[in-house]
Amino acid sequence: MKKLKVGIIGCGRISRFHGMPAADQENAELLACCDLVIERAEQMAELFGCEGVYQDYEQMIQEEALDLVHICLPHYLHAPVAIRAMQLGCHVLTEKPMAISYEQGVDMVKAAKKHKRKLGVIFQNRYNAGSKLVKNCLDSGQLGEVLAAKCFVTWCRTPEYYQSSDWKGTWDKEGGGAIIDQAIHTIDLMCWLLGYDIAQVDCSLANRDHQGIIEVEDCADGLIVFNNGVRASFWCMNYYSHDAAVEIDLVCENGSAKISAEEGRVLFHDGRELRAKPNPQESFDYGGGPSYWGASHLKQIDEFYAALAEDREPEINGELILDTAHKLIMSLYDAGRNNKRVIY
């Protein structure tokens, strides 16, 4: 079988979580890296063992005749670069968030359909051991109906973190703050566990500890009401002392479930208990990156390449994310910025 020709666009902090697994794929060859800062592209190309180094992603796609690009760019570039890459014939696996407006997400899905390309969006934590345990217990009916849910993300983003980035902390480039960048995974997981059949959302945004440093929220809380009446609440902020384990709690008819970082625990009313932890044999060192990014990029990337090999939609595809995580995150900002309840 012909090997897929692959390139990485954006060689910042997350890029090694894409480049290393891409370089290891049997049915693909990682040919090139692209970054506006050429030294970053050079450094990653050396790390991933590929020769192509570019500053212009269109040139990279055309000269290397690429079949697939991984997008590891600032949020505001996900949609335009994904759409252009698909126009140029590439499949696309983009980092979260899908985009910074709902309409951009719609355009990405339209482009994937028009150009018959596969579009994936990284939400790697859906593959965590704890997430899968809780999801299985819910979907199999063992836990019964969910009665209520809550989640917390209390992380630390210092002034230096924002000052060292030319795009974080801004509405036009990051598209938001604590929700779209940090809490997006945990809010998505909670709603994915509950089935994403949302009726309405309320949200409050605040900048409590980064005034004069960022335009966007460093704190948010909200209520997500599902069509079956279940209420799911969230609270997130990024002025804590450290990156504490994210937490999700579900109260269910037959017991309760808790996710803490990548671990899951289910306690049934009859006394049974199930636990899931990351398998240490599945963990690996990409040579950088905080532990809370987890070990599941590899799982989602493997699944995406399998989907390409089998010519089927990837599990976490653009259309699915548009209707679930992307619609939700954009609705939370609509509610929070316009001080209104958003009805689905």
Ligand SMILES: NC(=O)c1ccc[n+]([C@@H]2O[C@H](COP(=O)([O-])OP(=O)(O)OC[C@H]3O[C@@H](n4cnc5c(N)ncnc54)[C@H](O)[C@@H]3O)[C@@H](O)[C@H]2O)c1
């Ligand atoms: N899934 C996760 O857990 C996770 C974790 C961290 C980051 N991310 C996501 O990964 C993406 C990148 O984040 P990061 O922390 O690596 O950012 P970063 O700022 O470290 O890297 C972005 C890189 O893109 C380059 N770039 C900017 N414009 C470009 C252009 N037009 N062409 C080529 N290169 C360009 C920059 O020079 C920079 O090197 C974001 O979407 C972020 O939310 C996801």
